[in-house]
Amino acid sequence: MAAATPMFIADAALGRLATWLRLLGCDVVYARGAGEAELIRRARTEGRFLLTRNTRLVRRRALPPHLLVQSDDFRAQLRQVVETCGLRAAPAFLARCVRCNTPIEDIDRTAACAQVPVYVCETQRAFARCPSCGRIYWPATHVARMRGELARIGLSGD
Secondary structure, eight states, rough: OOOOOEEEEEEGGHHHHHHHHHHTTOEEEEEETTOHHHHHHHHHHEEEEEOOTTTTTGGGOOOSSEEEOOOOHHHHHHHHHHHHHHBBBOSTTTOBOOTTTBBBBEEEEHHHTTSSOOHHHHHHOOOOTTTTTEEEOOOOHHHHHHHHHHTTOOOOOO
């Protein structure tokens, strides 16, 4: 049986990393405005793996599971998280809203076409929507670019 994918909480310095982890299907809270104590409390109470660039924070005693992210480059950050947490494939590529972290749901093409540009409606067949923020998703050329980016760091976006 495969190990469960960890849930994460990312500090204010890791917004782009949080987005890419969400693209992989990981549950990531981006705690942009949270202080150190709040990050620790939420990580502990919600069972989340704490991702931080804050060297002062990781010197605290009795931290929940955590990772001091070394690089400023999101590719290196993603590679570090993937390697440290043992992610070998995307848990559920494009299954979460990159904006609010909610799992997205497939929607009928007709319903989506009322909310997307005409060209998108004419050229796409599959759509999904975030039930929380209402953002609409469809598989366009950016998906191929994301898969290429993931392949370069050694992670499959399948």
